[in-house]
Amino acid sequence: AQSVTQPDIHITVSEGASLELRCNYSYGATPYLFWYVQSPGQGLQLLLKYFSGDTLVQGIKGFEAEFKRSQSSFNLRKPSVHWSDAAEYFCAVGANNDMRFGAGTRLTVKP
Amino acid sequence: DGGITQSPKYLFRKEGQNVTLSCEQNLNHDAMYWYRQDPGQGLRLIYYSQIVNDFQKGDIAEGYSVSREKKESFPLTVTSAQKNPTAFYLCASKRTLLTYEQYFGPGTRLTVT
Numbered sequence: 300a301q302s303v304t305q306p307d308i309h310i311t312v313s314e315g316a317s318l319e320l321r322c323n324y325s326y327g328a329t330p331y332l333f334w335y336v337q338s339p340g341q342g343l344q345l346l347l348k349y350f351s352g353d354t355l356v357q358g359i360k361g362f363e364a365e366f367k368r369s370q371s372s373f374n375l376r377k378p379s380v381h382w383s384d385a386a387e388y389f390c391a392v393g394a395n396n397d398m399r400f401g402a403g404t405r406l407t408v409k410p
Numbered sequence: 411d412g413g414i415t416q417s418p419k420y421l422f423r424k425e426g427q428n429v430t431l432s433c434e435q436n437l438n439h440d441a442m443y444w445y446r447q448d449p450g451q452g453l454r455l456i457y458y459s460q461i462v463n464d465f466q467k468g469d470i471a472e473g474y475s476v477s478r479e480k481k482e483s484f485p486l487t488v489t490s491a492q493k494n495p496t497a498f499y500l501c502a503s504k505r506t507l508l509t510y511e512q513y514f515g516p517g518t519r520l521t522v523t
Contacts, residue, residue, distance in 0.1 A: 341516055343453075345511065348511060
């Protein structure tokens, strides 16, 4: 079965700084890849997804992610973080009719 | 507006009582899921259903039960057999068996004392 790892449990960035959240997966072929965001006490909202094609995908709220097959990675990026981006971010991997979520990365934004 | 509703938002129960969490969707999605979320542990799959009147256990089904009598509804019962029921519970759905993208409800926080 596929698995997904988010190496960073907690990241703090200053408002206006760039952001990169890491996601690595384990699967024999190219899986379906997702990033979700969760505000405290809320459900998960889909930020972006990758199925095939262009390896740089754009999402909502100014986020983008790049699929790198050679590194089995799907890192999430944002050029300039806003205070409202403070939340928990989950990477997810879909394959064989199964979806696996990473443990999440909590983002704190400093003023 | 189409979406997934979970009720109530907060639920409190005494130990030893069964409690049922509601999940309803009007997206006409075939599949529905229940996840449990604890701090630092991400999402863990409890049960899922791909069609009406059918459901499968996920990774942590012990102490939980579900039903899927209608396409729109997938209630979760937390039984007294669940050792640590206090958690945040998320319901999700997806359009068909062949898709992966899941849509989530707002969650129910259950506290058992």
